[in-house]
Amino acid sequence: MEEKESFLKQKIDANSPNKNIVPITTSIESDGKLSIGGCSIEELVKKYDSPLYILDEITLRNSCRAYKKALEKHYPGKSLPIYASKANSSIFMSNLVSSEGLGLDAVSEGELLTALKGGVPNEKIVFHGNNKSDKEIEFAVRNNIKVIVDNDYDLERLEEISNSIDRDLEIMIRFTPGIECHTHEYIRTGSFDSKFGFGIEYLNILFDRISKTKRLKLRGLHAHIGSQIFELDPHKDLGEIMVNVILDAKNFGHDIEKLNVGGGLGIKYTENDDPPSIDEWVKTISTSVVKACKKHNLNLPTLMCEPGRSIVSTAGITIYKIGAFKEIPGIRTYLSVDGGMSDNPRPITYQSDYSACLVGNPFNINTNSKNKYTIAGKHCESGDVLFKEIELANCKTGDLICVFGTGAYNNSMSSNYNRIPRPAAVLVCDGEAEIIQKRESPLDLLKYDVLPDRFIK
Ligand code: LLP
Numbered sequence: 001m002e003e004k005e006s007f008l009k010q011k012i013d014a015n016s017p018n019k020n021i022v023p024i025t026t027s028i029e030s031d032g033k034l035s036i037g038g039c040s041i042e043e044l045v046k047k048y049d050s051p052l053y054i055l056d057e058i059t060l061r062n063s064c065r066a067y068k069k070a071l072e073k074h075y076p077g078k079s080l081p082i083y084a085s086k087a088n089s090s091i092f093m094s095n096l097v098s099s100e101g102l103g104l105d106a107v108s109e110g111e112l113l114t115a116l117k118g119g120v121p122n123e124k125i126v127f128h129g130n131n132k133s134d135k136e137i138e139f140a141v142r143n144n145i146k147v148i149v150d151n152d153y154d155l156e157r158l159e160e161i162s163n164s165i166d167r168d169l170e171i172m173i174r175f176t177p178g179i180e181c182h183t184h185e186y187i188r189t190g191s192f193d194s195k196f197g198f199g200i201e202y203l204n205i206l207f208d209r210i211s212k213t214k215r216l217k218l219r220g221l222h223a224h225i226g227s228q229i230f231e232l233d234p235h236k237d238l239g240e241i242m243v244n245v246i247l248d249a250k251n252f253g254h255d256i257e258k259l260n261v262g263g264g265l266g267i268k269y270t271e272n273d274d275p276p277s278i279d280e281w282v283k284t285i286s287t288s289v290v291k292a293c294k295k296h297n298l299n300l301p302t303l304m305c306e307p308g309r310s311i312v313s314t315a316g317i318t319i320y321k322i323g324a325f326k327e328i329p330g331i332r333t334y335l336s337v338d339g340g341m342s343d344n345p346r347p348i349t350y351q352s353d354y355s356a357c358l359v360g361n362p363f364n365i366n367t368n369s370k371n372k373y374t375i376a377g378k379h380c381e382s383g384d385v386l387f388k389e390i391e392l393a394n395c396k397t398g399d400l401i402c403v404f405g406t407g408a409y410n411n412s413m414s415s416n417y418n419r420i421p422r423p424a425a426v427l428v429c430d431g432e433a434e435i436i437q438k439r440e441s442p443l444d445l446l447k448y449d450v451l452p453d454r455f456i457k
Contacts, residue, residue: 006363007271007355016277017063018267018310021355021404023056023317025428034359034402037428041319041359044433045400048424050321051339053411055436057096057429059315060407063278064100067307070282076290077300082126084263084308085111087408092427092436093312094118105306109136112145126172126260126304128222130196137161141169148222148260149173150197155210162215171210172220172258175200177241179234181226181264197223203245207252218254220301221245224262227309230275232284235261239288247296260304261285267313269405270353278310309408316407318344318423319359322399323378332374332389337401340377341384342420344403344410348383356390359400364393375401379418411437419445 008026013019025037034041037056045052067081082103085093089111094104095118103124106112115125127140127147137157140147149155149171162169174197192199198206210218221242225234238261246256266275276284286303293300320337327333346352356375357363364370370391377384386403395401414422421440426433 006357008357008362013277014062016066016279017059017314018265018275019277020314021268021270023059023315023404024062025056025058028362032361032363032365034357034362036317037433038431039428039433041400041402044426044428045319045321045359047433048426048435049439050319050400051337051343051423052319053343053406053423053425053437054317054319054433055092055312055407055425055427056315056317057427060096060312061100063307063311063315064097064102066278067282067305067311068101070279071286071303071305073279074283074286075300075303078302080124080302080304082124082260082304082306083311084306085115086412087308088312088316088410088412089114090411090425090437091118094120097311098124102311103304105308106145109133109139112136112139112143116143126222128174132157141165146220147171148220155206155216159213159216162213166215168215168217170217170219172222172260173198173206173210173218174222174224175203175245177223177225177238179225179237179241181229181231181234200241200245203248204252207249207254211252211254218249219256220258220260220304221249221256222260222262224306225264227264228266229264230266230273232276232280235264235281235285236288238262239285240292243289243292243296243298246298246301257301258304259289259301260306261289263306263308263310265307265310267310267405267408270355272353275310278307311408313405313408316405316410318403318406318410320401320403322395322397322401325397333371334376335373335395336376336378337386338378339420339423340379340386341381342377342379342415342417343423344377344386344406345413345415346409347386348381349413354387354403354405356387356392356401356403358392358395359402361393361395362402364391367393369394371395379420381417416440416445421445 007021071079082105083097084105094115098120104115104120107129122144125145130150176192176194176197265281324336341348375387424439425437427436
């Protein structure tokens with residue numbers, strides 16, 4: 001019996017990877033088994049063990065190119081897509097996005113270093129954060145990385161630094177535009193309860209304050225309204241609001257050259273999800289900025305956007321090996337895997353849904369019964385459940401499960417809870433697999449433990 005409606009049979013949109021559940025290069029081999037990037041998953045696990053993160057290079061590159069292409073098509077001014085590296089930060093990811101001409105957004109010294117090591121040009125990096133340390137701000141300034149001012153504290157530090165080095169510093173500011181986004185609805189409010197950025201109602205005071213500094217030059221505005229958003233209207237509104245803020249800033253003598261509209265475009269995790277394409281998203285925001293600039297007779301600013309999830313999520317999959325089963329008659333069957341909340345904290349944190357299949361039998365073929373399983377992680381926490389209920393063909397200990405859409409906010413939010421080492425990550429392309437993150441070992445995890453001398457007998 002073949003599963004007719006399997007998500008694996010859906011037509012793939014190669015131009016907007018966020019609209020697919022699976023990586024673009026997903027295929028089922030002649031032996032009926034799953035392969036990605038021309039690599040048999042079973043072979044990859046034989047070589048690299050499990051759990052295993054896999055990234056598909058073609059899907060990654062297509063996502064980057066989709067943003068570049070759409071901006072060139074829909075925005076007549078200068079533009080720059082910036083990868084929000086919090087989604088998946090590594091030397092490899094920094095290198096890849098930079099090779100596609102994207103910039104990068106970092107929120108800590110760690111992410112900044114990773115970007116620089118990965119070869120992202122300093123002038124294409126922006127530095128965010130609601131509590132940047134003095135050391136981080138100094139690091140950014142020393143490396144000519146543009147700081148996005150989030151609060152008065154940032155402003156004071158930058159003012160001090162610019163005076164002490166006696167050099168002009170170009171800054172951008174982040175503000176909360178009063179648009180609240182949930183995945184399926186949004187509202188516009190007068191103000192927005194957020195720890196990030198300046199309230200929109202405070203901006204005139206801020207503009208006045210910046211114009212009185214000696215060395216700070218306000219050149220850009222930033223706003224980000226949320227993540228995993230499926231609606232287009234919030235970004236249409238955002239474009240207009242931001243252009244109005246350019247006008248307000250002008251009244252205080254500030255010449256805003258850059259508008260950074262944040263990220264937020266959603267991806268398809270399950271068949272219930274239907275996000276807009278990258279092209280539609282970029283078109284919406286571009287059209288809205290162009291229209292508002294025309295209306296007010298303003299030169300077009302450089303348009304920047306900061307996608308994270310929609311660049312990397314669909315390119316990533318995670319492979320687990322099935323271990324123990326526990327059947328509770330009439331209630332459920334738990335099937336436990338060799339990873340869980342340490343490599344993917346999203347289900348326990350946000351009740352996130354994913355799609356998955358058996359690597360050796362992706363279409364659940366040739367089984368008389370389809371079974372509902374609860375897929376549990378291996379951590380000591382009852383809530384460590386990756387799937388509350390999933391239909392799979394009969395499966396057994398040692399079978400592999402592939403979870404799709406795990407490229408964003410899995411590896412980057414992973415932990416060592418229960419002293420579980422982080423998985424390895426491999427990149428696949430044209431039948432070749434290359435390691436991009438080594439597997440941790442339990443011994444690695446002891447590296448930072450210190451036993452004070454007096455405890456040593
Ligand atoms: N720019 C800023 C300033 C952001 O705060 C974020 C995400 C992005 C860009 C990228 O947004 P994206 O395109 O990825 O939606 N851990 C959560 C997601 C947190 C998003 C935080 N900020 C999750 O796993 O769903």
